[in-house]
Amino acid sequence: MSVSRIVARIASPKKALTAAALAAATTGLVLTSAPAQAATTSASSAQSIAHKMIPSAAQYNAFSKIVEHESGWNVTATNSSSGAYGLVQALPGSKMSSAGSDWKTNAATQIKWGLDYMNSRYGSPTAAWSFWQSNGWY
Structure with missing residues (x-):
């Protein structure tokens, strides 16, 4: 099962945060957002950063194919x-x-x-992807 399918099965983080904020508000607690320098965790943000760092489309x-297979663009993905x-x-x-750091x-x-x-190690991301396709890892 792909990471995206697993993530789709998990409740929306926005819904979870909204529920937590509502519960906190009814009990008089205040929730604050994370600092602006917090981790880039969304896949689209990470992909945007990669696009800027890798100007060649190929x-x-x-x-991108390697990262999609390896982590699903999840910055904190850990292989158990x-x-x-x-x-x-x-x-x-x-x-x-x-x-x-x-x-x-x-x-x-x-x-x-x-x-x-x-x-x-491979000379380029395209060469790394070619190796990945032959071996299932890089």
């Missing part, structure tokens, strides 16, 4: 059996600290690390 499409983490499923996830939550940091990895 390279972006290859990168291996511990691989993030958009590009780095193993261990802490490897991404070489791209920035905010590697656990920042899509741009994870994308930068992933691009560097794909370029250094």
Whole structure:
């Protein structure tokens, strides 16, 4: 089952937040939003960042296919059996600290690390995608 199907089965985060805010308001509590520098967690935000970082359509499409298969564009995706983490499923996830100390939550940091990895190991995201298609991993 794909990540998107699993996510679709989970109650809407907006509905959950609305319900929590309503419950808090009726009991006199106040909920505040996360700070502006909080993690980029939405798939569309991460994809937008990647589009800006990868100007070539072919390279972006290859990168995007890998990320879709690996994490479903979920910045905090964690493989329960291996511990691989993030958009590009780095193993261990802490490897991404070489791209920035905010590697656990920042899509741009994870994308930068992933691009560097794909370029250094395979030559490009398209070559990494070709390898992924043959092996089911990269």
